[in-house]
Amino acid sequence: MTEPVRLAKRVAALAQCSRREAEMYIEGGWVRVDGVTVEEPQFKVLDQHVEIDPDARLEAAEPATLVLHKPAGMSIDEARALIRIENHAADDTSGVRALKRHFARLESPLPLPDKASGLVVFTQDWRVKRRLEEDADRIEQELVVEVAGKLAPNGLALLNHGLSFDHYALPPIKVSWLNEHNLRFALKRISPDKVERMCNAVGLTVLAIKRLRVGRIPMSRLQPGQWRYLASTDRF
Numbered sequence: 001m002t003e004p005v006r007l008a009k010r011v012a013a014l015a016q017c018s019r020r021e022a023e024m025y026i027e028g029g030w031v032r033v034d035g036v037t038v039e040e041p042q043f044k045v046l047d048q049h050v051e052i053d054p055d056a057r058l059e060a061a062e063p064a065t066l067v068l069h070k071p072a073g074m075s076i077d078e079a080r081a082l083i084r085i086e087n088h089a090a091d092d093t094s095g096v097r098a099l100k101r102h103f104a105r106l107e108s109p110l111p112l113p114d115k116a117s118g119l120v121v122f123t124q125d126w127r128v129k130r131r132l133e134e135d136a137d138r139i140e141q142e143l144v145v146e147v148a149g150k151l152a153p154n155g156l157a158l159l160n161h162g163l164s165f166d167h168y169a170l171p172p173i174k175v176s177w178l179n180e181h182n183l184r185f186a187l188k189r190i191s192p193d194k195v196e197r198m199c200n201a202v203g204l205t206v207l208a209i210k211r212l213r214v215g216r217i218p219m220s221r222l223q224p225g226q227w228r229y230l231a232s233t234d235r236f
Contacts, residue, residue: 025056082227091221142211
């Protein structure tokens with residue numbers, strides 16, 4: 001062979017399959033060139049050693065959905081940059097194989113304020129994005145809020161239901177003390193970026209906000225900056 005050829009062509013010859021099937025093997029992360037996984041069917045090869053993983057499955061690569069423990073002080077765009085292979089949680093039990101293609105075109109339908117930390121969902125799947133956007137009012141978010149200051153009389157009741165901002169009465173939510181410095185918020189129909197204003201209205205200063213859960217998806221043991229995939233069976 002004197003001219004480089006597309007990797008898909010070489011794989012099709014090796015596997016005795018169609019060009020499209022060869023592309024599926026490559027895009028699925030099943031093909032190695034000189035021992036290095038290559039996911040681009042258009043990659044050019046000459047005399048390199050090309051091998052197909054013996055466990056290769058002929059299936060289309062599905063769009064990925066994953067969750068990240070966003071550190072405090074990061075924007076969503078800065079947090080998105082943390083989604084790379086070295087930050088993949090070692091205890092990920094989703095069964096999803098990490099592919100480079102999963103790190104592109106990720107959207108975050110339920111963002112967090114920059115100063116907050118905790119669970120953030122990123123997805124390539126338009127169905128997940130639509131679910132989180134259209135059903136946002138029905139998906140409960142759990143936050144732990146560290147506060148300082150003296151709570152106003154009846155302040156806890158007001159946080160649960162009774163505050164109004166900009167001539168709009170906030171819907172009822174669940175707010176309770178975890179300890180003398182931390183409140184638990186379980187909220188629907190109120191975005192996390194309103195929590196600091198709510199606390200200020202009852203005499204409290206917010207020191208930190210952490211989102212622990214979105215719907216039925218918990219942050220679990222994810223460390224700051226780590227991410228894991230959601231399995232196809234996970235539901236918000």
